[in-house]
Amino acid sequence: MGISAETLKTSLDALAAREPRIAAALARVGYPEPRISEPGYQTLLRAIVGQQVSIKAAASMWAKLTAIVGDPPAPEQLLAASDEALRAAGLSRQKASYARSLAEEVVSGRLDFANLPEDDEEAIAELVRVKGIGRWTAEVYLLFAEGRTDIWPAGDLAVQIEAGAIIGLEGKPTEKALRALAEAWRPHRGAFAIFTWHHRRHALQSRNASEAPV
The missing domain is CATH 1.10.1670.40 (Endonuclease Iii, domain 2)
Known part of the structure; x- marks a missing residue:
């Protein structure tokens, strides 16, 4: 948005x-x-995949990951993928853990992108509960995906x-x-x-x- x-x-x-x-x-x-980014799970998963790597490396990892878990990637499929499969996509042990954490939050319903708090600070707090999502990532998500103006x-x-x-x-x-x-x-x-x-x-x-x- x-x-x-x-x-x-x-x-x-x-x-x-x-x-x-x-x-x-x-x-x-x-x-x-x-x-502008699409609101939802895929944008935050992309952010996790792209952490601390070049744009080119992130694109390569994303292509390998979506070949394994589908495009667009469903959180259920990511949770079903083995650690070996995620490593084959280029995800480190830490990134795989972060990706699984995000997928678990979405599948469980604890993280509902359609119903994040209207208050910006509360929405940031909701997002940073997810392992691997820091304040900067949460802020950029809310800015680019939700169009929050402040x-x-x-x-x-x-x-x-x-x-x-x-x-x-x-x-x-x-x-x-x-x-x-x-x-x-x-x-x-x-x-x-x-x-x-x-x-x-x-x-x-x-x-x-x-x-x-x-």
């Missing part, structure tokens, strides 16, 4: 009206594209770096400092998080272009 392009624009325009430095950054790099992943390194750069801070703010700073940006913090990643890509592209040989 995610946050739509229209909602992103409305939120960022509202923030730009409040904060001239956000307005200046928006004028420099423009509006971000929506970042999710603020302040522990994300790129969000810290770019929010600090946009606002003109000296150095990278801590997660605690960034959470306090972002109180002024409610209820549009999700849109601003997406904008910081967009701003980061532009900054890196500009740096690479300036360092390219003539």
Whole structure:
């Protein structure tokens, strides 16, 4: 589901009206594209598979896993797969444990994606009960899959770096400092998080272009 392009624009325009430095950054790099994932089990399973590996490695593991447990992968089939089969898909012992934990929560009904709490902090707490799902993964899921507009992943390194750069801070703010700073940006913090990643890509592209040989 995610946050739509229209909602992103409305939120960022509202923030730009409040904060001239956000307005200046928006004028420099423009509006971000929506970042949208399907809500539900498959998206979180993909997140587990992709932890601490490259995009290419994660894609390879996903292809092998879905060949074993089906595409889309059903939690019941994952639970029925042997440890050897999951290792053959490239999942470490730890990742296989995390994947099974997620599947068990879904099959048992303890985790119901269609009925997560409306309160963001309560929804995050519900997701991080699952072994292998940390706060960052829960926040990104709620932002990209459910389109919750005020999710603020302040522990994300790129969000810290770019929010600090946009606002003109000296150095990278801590997660605690960034959470306090972002109180002024409610209820549009999700849109601003997406904008910081967009701003980061532009900054890196500009740096690479300036360092390219003539």
